[in-house]
Amino acid sequence: MDFKKGSQYSRDDIHNLYFGVPVPDLKDGTGTWLTGYVNPKGTNEVIVFMNIDIIGKTGHDYPNKYYSDEKKIVWYGKSKSNSKQVIFKKIFNNEFTAHYFARWDNRQKYFVYLGIGKNFSFKDGHPTYTKNGVPTTCIEVTLNCDDSDQILTTNTTRDGGEVNFAMEKHLEEFLVENWNSLDIGKEFDRHEAQIEGKRKKYRTDTGEIDIFALSKDKKTYLVVELKKGRASDKVVGQIQRYMGYIRSEIANENQEVKGLIIGLSDDLGLKRAISINPDIQFTKYQISFDLIKD
DSSP, X not given: OOOOTXXXXXXXXXXXXXXXXXXXXXXXXXSBTTSSEEBOTTSSEEEEEEEOSSOOTTSOOOOOEEETTTTEEEEEOOTTOOTXXXXXXXXXXXXXXXXXXXXXXXTOOOEEEEEEEEEEEEEEEEEXXXXXXXXXXXXXXXXXXXXXXXXXXXXXXXXXXXXXXXXXXXXXXXXXXXXXXXXXXXXXXEOOEEETTXXXXXXXXXXXXXXXXXXXXXXXXXXXXXXXXXXXXXXXXXHXXXXXXXXXXXXXXXXXXXXXEEESOOOXXXXXXXXXXXXXXXXXXXXXXXXXXX
16 A cells, blocks of 8 residues: 555544445454554555554553654554564565554544554563553564654754754645645635535545645646655656546546645656656745744
């Protein structure tokens, strides 16, 4: 499954991407969708839901940590877990691809996607408790995720005047909340539903569009995708699939479909990829602020 680094997903969102329905209250593959990790049935992938520095909703208090200096994640398995279990053997042998999602507030149903785990090391026998308070042990796993430092921290430039929203979900929130005051909002209106006062992203048959808009004259649809640390080929391929869906299923013969990729920085691969498609543009973002004395 192709998830977007830095984006937020609920358990229902992820289950829906695999199976087309929200999470059922039953076991599905290895583990359950309502606990810490699961192997979606029929796949060679593992979805890991980590609570960092908080107690999980089941009452377990696993000391999952992220160490920014070393770009290292320490993740603990369920009670009684160990390296001899099939799921861990397959993760460590790269037979399973492990996708890591994290949250810092157990009242929040959404998890931030950190990426695919790599460089695994492990240690059995970490002391913990079952949900009934009985002493037991679990596995401790140390790993890295590419670009996790860009997702989990913000970075201030040397002159102190600009802040890069490295955790690009903040950029999406900023764009949505300030749409009408931005240049893009002068030409386009967001074309997304509101359900019980909450924004609902537009879903295609290959995933959700970050921001979907329609020009004020109703002649042009705009698909906006945030780069979010993804490789250029992936983000370009994704926006092309979304644009193809809109052109085929939504737009009429008199309407155009355009694409806009927004990110912290471009690269040669991205420039090459969009150079042959004039309907896709790339925009870099920069957010500045000043401290003003009262």
